[in-house]
Amino acid sequence: MKEETRELPHSLTLENRTLLKAGGVLRIDSFDEETIAAATGGGRLLIRGENLHIEALDVDAGTLTVTGKVTSLAYVDSGKRGGLSRLFR
Secondary structure, eight states, rough: OOOOOOOOOEEEEETTTTEEEEEEEEEEEEESEEEEEEETTTTEEEEEEEEEEEEEEEETTEEEEEEEEEEEEEETTTTOOHHHHHHTT
């Protein structure tokens, strides 16, 4: 899938691990109560936790608000090859 080229300032604010506000969000790729995958201006962001809910999403402004217990935030570079793919070259 081709990544969007639109440039939005990317930011994250996490308050008490229960309220996440993100800026620079281009789209939501997938979501459930344990994982939210979002394409952002800073790369693909994985939000993991418990009882996660998307409270607000405005892709025109690039803002996302998530509630629930956030246990981890990670950026995933989908363009890199993983360890197994290097083994089987």
